[in-house]
Amino acid sequence: MCAEGVGYEFSRPELLEQALTHSSYSSEHGLGRHASNERLEYLGDAVLKAVVAEALMRMMPDASEGAMSKVSAQVLSGRTLARVARRLRLGDMLRLSHGEELSGGRNKRRNLAGAMEAVIGAVFIDGGFDAARGFIMRWMEREIAQAISEPLADYKTALQERVQAGGAGTVSYTTLSVEGPPHAPVFTVQAVINGRPASIGVGSSRRDAEQNAARAALESLESLESLE
Structure with a gap:
């Protein structure tokens, strides 16, 4: 040592x-x-x-x-x-x-x-x-x-760091839908890790939805890691 x-x-x-x-x-x-x-x-x-x-x-x-x-x-x-x-x-x-x-x-x-x-x-x-x-x-x-x-907390940055720490990897976000009236829209966004759908996030803005999707992806990764 x-x-x-x-x-x-x-x-x-x-x-x-x-x-x-x-x-x-x-x-x-x-x-x-x-x-x-x-x-x-x-x-x-x-x-x-x-x-x-x-x-x-x-x-x-x-x-x-x-x-x-x-x-x-x-x-x-x-x-x-x-x-x-x-x-x-x-x-x-x-x-x-x-x-x-x-x-x-x-x-x-x-x-x-x-x-x-x-x-x-x-x-x-x-x-x-x-x-x-x-x-x-x-x-x-x-x-x-x-x-x-x-x-x-910046969940998007944390997720990107987590994915990169495990080796080469990319994170992207896809807007699945925008619903509700113009003054109160509801965005649904999907986080995609290395080309694979990872999680869904919902928010009153695209930014909030992306942050929520990143947080869900982080929680999922941490749950899987705790089982290893």
């Missing part, structure tokens, strides 16, 4: 090794359940939430609880965590079973997000809260700032 790759020097390198050990690997090699990164992931999730909450209190001094919750949800989403994990190249360092490797486990969002949280948990155990905070802010401050400056 390359500790330099994650930007933190572990006094206990075995913690990083565990943080990058998928449950499929520990099962395949008879290492036992506690040898995987699941417990570190649980810890890292809690530490990450605390650090993000603290950062939002400082960076959003006039925001309501509801506004901070929306930003926090965006920062803590699997999509964001997987993106940061890719920047750290955690997928390349994961220890996976043969089957998980063949199924594309190094690029699965769930595996990447889990590894990111597990590494945070490992840093917390190794160096304490201050070390974990420093690690999180080093790699995720950009995501936090972006979520604050762009609080409204």
Whole structure:
């Protein structure tokens, strides 16, 4: 394991090794359940939430609880965590079973997000809260700032990023119908991924319908991924 790759020097390198050990690997090699990164992931999730909450209190001094919750949800989403994990190249360092490797486990969002949280948990155990905070802010401050400056979810951009993360792919939108009176039209739009119909969205404008179609497609992709 390359500790330099994650930007933190572990006094206990075995913690990083565990943080990058998928449950499929520990099962395949008879290492036992506690040898995987699941417990570190649980810890890292809690530490990450605390650090993000603290950062939002400082960076959003006039925001309501509801506004901070929306930003926090965006920062803590699997999509964001997987993106940061890719920047750290955690997928390349994961220890996976043969089957998980063949199924594309190094690029699965769930595996990447889990590894990111597990590494945070490992840093917390190794160096304490201050070390974990420093690690999180080093790699995720950009995501936090972006979520604050762009609080409204752009599902079309998120879908395009998600499709491209899985390899070459294109997303387009087709207007299926426009119904209702001129002053209150209802648009129905279909999202098409790599030439295949993916989802339907309805809205009072073409833009809203496209955003709703993109959101439905993202939810569908995430549901399928959770079953992998």
